[in-house]
Amino acid sequence: MLIEYAIASFFASAAFGIIYQAPRNTIIKCGLVGMIGWVIYISLVWREVDSVPATLIASFVIAMVSQMLARIYKTPMIIFSVPGIIPLVPGSLAYDAMRNFVQNDYSVAISIAAKAFMISGAIAFGLVFSEVLNQIIKKIRQTKVQLR
Amino acid sequence: MERTEDLIELCLLMGKIMQQNGAETYRVEDTMTRIAQSFGRDEAQSYVTPTGIVFTISPGAPAKLVRVSARETNLEKVKLANNVSRNITNGDMSTHVAYKELRKIETSPTDYSMLMQIIAATLASGFFSLMFQGSWYDFLPACIAGGLGFIALINFIRLFEIKFVAEFIASLLIGFTAFSLFSLGIGKEVDKVVVGSIMPLVPGLLITNAVRDLMAGHLISGLAKGAEAFLTAFAIGAGIAVMFALF
Numbered sequence: 179m180l181i182e183y184a185i186a187s188f189f190a191s192a193a194f195g196i197i198y199q200a201p202r203n204t205i206i207k208c209g210l211v212g213m214i215g216w217v218i219y220i221s222l223v224w225r226e227v228d229s230v231p232a233t234l235i236a237s238f239v240i241a242m243v244s245q246m247l248a249r250i251y252k253t254p255m256i257i258f259s260v261p262g263i264i265p266l267v268p269g270s271l272a273y274d275a276m277r278n279f280v281q282n283d284y285s286v287a288i289s290i291a292a293k294a295f296m297i298s299g300a301i302a303f304g305l306v307f308s309e310v311l312n313q314i315i316k317k318i319r320q321t322k323v324q325l326r
Numbered sequence: 327m328e329r330t331e332d333l334i335e336l337c338l339l340m341g342k343i344m345q346q347n348g349a350e351t352y353r354v355e356d357t358m359t360r361i362a363q364s365f366g367r368d369e370a371q372s373y374v375t376p377t378g379i380v381f382t383i384s385p386g387a388p389a390k391l392v393r394v395s396a397r398e399t400n401l402e403k404v405k406l407a408n409n410v411s412r413n414i415t416n417g418d419m420s421t422h423v424a425y426k427e428l429r430k431i432e433t434s435p436t437d438y439s440m441l442m443q444i445i446a447a448t449l450a451s452g453f454f455s456l457m458f459q460g461s462w463y464d465f466l467p468a469c470i471a472g473g474l475g476f477i478a479l480i481n482f483i484r485l486f487e488i489k490f491v492a493e494f495i496a497s498l499l500i501g502f503t504a505f506s507l508f509s510l511g512i513g514k515e516v517d518k519v520v521v522g523s524i525m526p527l528v529p530g531l532l533i534t535n536a537v538r539d540l541m542a543g544h545l546i547s548g549l550a551k552g553a554e555a556f557l558t559a560f561a562i563g564a565g566i567a568v569m570f571a572l573f
Contacts, residue, residue: 182456183456183457186454186457187453189449189450189453190454190457193446193450194446195401196442197399197443197446197447197526198399199400199402199403199436200402201401201402201405201437202437204401252412253408254353254404254408256348256349256350256353257404257405260348261401263531264531265457267528267531269524269525269529270521270525270528272529272533272555272559273528273559273563276562276563276564277563277566277570279560279563280563280564280567281570294533298533298534301534301537302537302538302541305534305538306538306542
């Protein structure tokens with residue numbers, strides 16, 4: 179059920195906002211950002227998109243939303259993006275890989291670790307991509323102002 | 327005219343607070359040089375790694391170093407430091423006032439009580455086990471195991487001062503709790519319970535930040551963060567694996 183996942187990811191992200199000591203008035207927004215990201219991710223995965231591109235798209239959207247919120251509330255963007263990104267982070271994969279490593283199941287471990295690395299790469303790529311897009315938009319606006 | 331030493335101290339303290347509390351490497355460097363620029367020092371340079379910050383105000387001047395020994399994530403402090411830097415660059419704050427303000431931020435207590443953080447970690451564990459396709463039967467055991475693990479982590483970090491050991495013991499406790507509850511018949515899939523309850527410990531953010539720093543060209547920071555993340559993941563995996571072997 180999508181609604182169940184949405185609720186779970188909202189509370190998980192908001193709780194991570196508290197663990198990471200986000201300012202009190204941003205906790206609900208952190209939860210919402212996390213929820214948006216996870217809903218996008220899970221609905222893409224359900225449509226049989228691979229988890230790497232699904233993560234890329236979700237993290238891109240999270241970064242865009244965080245940047246918007248950051249501009250509105252004049253705070254650094256990471257306050258929203260860090261708790262929001264947490265559900266996407268391949269923590270469970272990293273753990274799974276390590277568990278296989280310590281159980282001497284190296285070939286399984288390596289392939290899971292590679293997947294975890296790909297997913298963290300996708301998250302980072304999504305974040306960087308949205309930043310670049312943002313800068314381009316900013317530059318276009320500046321040149322427009324100058325042309326006038 | 328601002329004194330140069332004051333300005334250097336201000337930039338270093340700003341960098342230290344930001345780096346200690348989880349700001350991105352490029353943002354730390356950027357903020358430090360921008361503060362210097364707002365006082366007309368256009369050639370200031372900063373070099374930031376996860377464990378130390380080097381800053382020089384002008385090419386001929388001696389470089390100063392600050393050691394960053396402990397890192398945590400405290401977004402509130404990042405926000406407050408950012409506000410201060412905004413005020414400085416707008417010209418609304420003198421170095422003296424800004425320095426005092428930063429000192430206050432550095433020593434200010436955390437905004438959330440320990441109990442609240444433990445409750446947050448407890449709930450996060452439960453909801454994460456749901457998000458990883460666990461059933462509602464797994465919610466309660468994940469909460470219990472995750473909450474206990476988090477309590478163990480914050481207490482053992484104080485005791486040992488070596489994060490790695492504290493994480494290992496916390497994950498041992500999580501594994502023990504999850505497997506014991508499972509053998510008592512509480513919980514449906516022990517894997518989902520374990521995965522959910524280790525989430526508050528997992529270095530997910532570090533892994534992502536590591537890759538991001540590498541992409542941005544901060545190679546040393548990226549590798550250092552990656553190494554820290556690997557150590558943490560190894561500690562957690564080892565702790566759980568011991569319990570796997572026992573049960």
